[in-house]
Amino acid sequence: MDIKILADSACDLTADYYNKYDIAFIPLTVRLDDKDYEDVKTIDPKTVYHAMRDGKTPKTSQASAQRFKSIFTSHAEANQPLVYLAFSSQLSGTYQAAKMMEQEVKESYPDAPIHVIDTKCASLGYGLVVLHAAKLAKQGAALQRIVESSKSCALHMEHIFTVDNLEYLYRGGRVSRTAAFVGSLLKIKPILHVEDGKLIPLEKIRGSKKLFHRMLEIMEERGDDLSNQTIAISHGDDFERAEQLASMIKEKFHVKDVIIEMVGSVIGAHSGPGTIALFFLNDTDFDRPA
Template sequence: MSFTALVCDSTAALPQEFVEKHGVSVIPLYLKVGDVTYRDRVDISAEEFYQRLPSCNPLPTTSQPSAGDFVALYQDLVERGATGIISIHLSAGISGTINSATLAAAEIDSVPIEIVDTESTSVAVMFAVEAGVWALEAGATMEEALIPIRRVVEQQKLVFSVDTLEYLYKGGRIGGAAALVGSLLQFKPLLYFSEGKIDALERVRTSKRALVRMAELLADWMGSEEPVRVGVIEADCPDRGQALAELARQHMNVADLGIHTLTPVLGAHGGNGTVGLCCCPLSAFQWG
């Protein structure tokens, strides 16, 4: 049976049940802890990783899937009947995953392959995948499904806060937020994606204020009346995740909300205590 395949990487916050139910193909990034290399969300769980991270020396490192990994996945999908592939991934500004996917797509000439750079990560990738799944299952063609996917990519917003910039700084993912390094003893940074790279948005004095300010910022961007889908991201700080979820409900017209644990690969760059808020207008997901 012919179908349009959806591919994403492991940084997406997709629940495993959703992946299995809708046939989404997830390609893992790699995480090196000490001398051992793990496949993100396959060989190591978030719980185990965050227990180990504070004592890791040297810090864990990460790497993207190879072009060969993508070629193998794309070829398998073609052999299973895919007549087109939509491959949705975290920002090229923080990872080489898009580059690997693009190189692999150039080697597959039997079906069209569309590479989508979300210019963000985590729940933003999840939202784009969900938009594609729902459109395809409603009868959309590959080109038609790309319309809500790209709309979600354009309209989603993600803000997050870390307890320390050490992981982002040493991992080389800090972008414009580098200016904050060394000035955080009395401040918590609010970070966001600007043109696909991590940049500084604001500084606040306490973790509690950071949660409130994230909800306020998203409400400013989304509006208080527009129905929005909300994803809360947390790394080994479920209480803060729950508090941020409640603040989101107070500040916005929440159509649905999920709380998602930051995957180990992303946690390696954010660290324990990272918490974030991703929102997208519900209307962006509509097709047909």
Template sequence: MRDFVITTDSNCDLLPEYVEKKKVGIIPHYYELNNEVYGDELNLTPKEFYDSMRAGKLPSTMASNPAVIHSTFLGYIQEGKDVLHISFSSALSGGYNNVAAGARELCEEFTDARIIVFDSLNASLGQGLMVMKAVELKEAGKSLDEIEEWLIEHLKNFCVQFTVDDLFHLQRGGRVSKMTAIVGSMINIKPILIINDEGKLIPAGTVRGRKKSLSTIVANMVKQMGEYLNNPGTICVVHGDAAEDAERVVKLIKEEVAGASVIVNVISPSIGAHSGPGAIGICFMGEGKANV
């Protein structure tokens, strides 16, 4: 059996120390701000990025670069390794199609190479949890095909509950209407969002007030987890430069889920450009994405 590597893209929001320790390959997604493109060697700190949005700057985003995809995969092929790439949802970005096209091209040229591009139909640490599980299975001796089979079987068990602090960022991305954003902001309405089985970010309700929105996504998580409450594994909290609220959510999770291991990280700019400062998400294993 040929050796293989596990790769993903920067929208997975995995902690840098995990990526380095487990040698996970990362293909960057990009964002543009003030006529400068970031995502490779050049990057803003999370504080700089989200403060620029608070100041009224409107970043735009770009998917992965075909040239970077080609060079990354070619390097592994030249080392005699196959690749399992776990991609950001194809319903949210063109990155999956870019990677799949690059993989096909290389496999046509190097006929003994295998590059499996797996559509996570997920985002942020919902996608990152899949990578972590794939790494765990690889370390347990599972083959590339066995890991792919496991991911297919459990695709709908990787769940995300999400809320944002500012509706206007969702309105810019076409997630809510301008009128909804205006009226909702006036009366302090906060949306609850999920990523559905098709990998799309969709509304799953509204509540009034920030505090209520945070407790609601935790309550929804508990409902979705079902039997996973007995073995919760890792639960992830992601935030748009809102560390205090993220810690509040961690506290709520630990009150509700005994034995949970919780990871906290900042939402990457190429997602944060659409969710905005103050966004909070929970990524976890559950019985079904829409089971709320």
């Protein structure tokens, strides 16, 4: 029986990927102008970024537990294998909601082939893990192989990113009011990464010219076999700079496959317009799709 891969909208994949690899997704919620919207389905990132540039502060919330229960129950009843790869538990309560519903459904269907995995990844770093699992499923890989290989992929996924305006991170509680003010005043650009699922400040760069060069240095220090892996870049409504970074990566590391997509509404609501994020593997010595 086919193995279904489920993701949530924080993976920042587009409909093309969902359709091509038969990936199911569950939307997180974005609240804007006192209305709730389903990410991807009823709101798009550009709407969120325009609102933020106008001074609005969108809020986000986790996916519905009841929706997970419905999906898990239908797969349990059909005895169809399902692997749900979740947005980092350190950044959203969605994983916990899914885990709770998995346990509830398995009280009635103890042998249900349902697996819920905390990727501890975000945006296209998370998206690359989802694609990894979906490609294995499409190739007919066994359920346990998909589960274990996806965990390895998530464990070795690097997230290196910067934001254009520290104000948005301040609003999200990631930096202090003073740091945001001083950073804006001195044109300091932060470089952050994800460590055990959490956003962690890494360095501060003075001036944007040095920024991409330093990101590539970090990529070189941490990356493994870069020319033979898929690299991903996500951007907060700044495709031009994302393309610039992609060109630098292709030239420096001879990378053939670079995915560029927009940072979605949920993550973008916290990182803001102008965010540039880079994703790659720090170890490729694990079971990967052919």
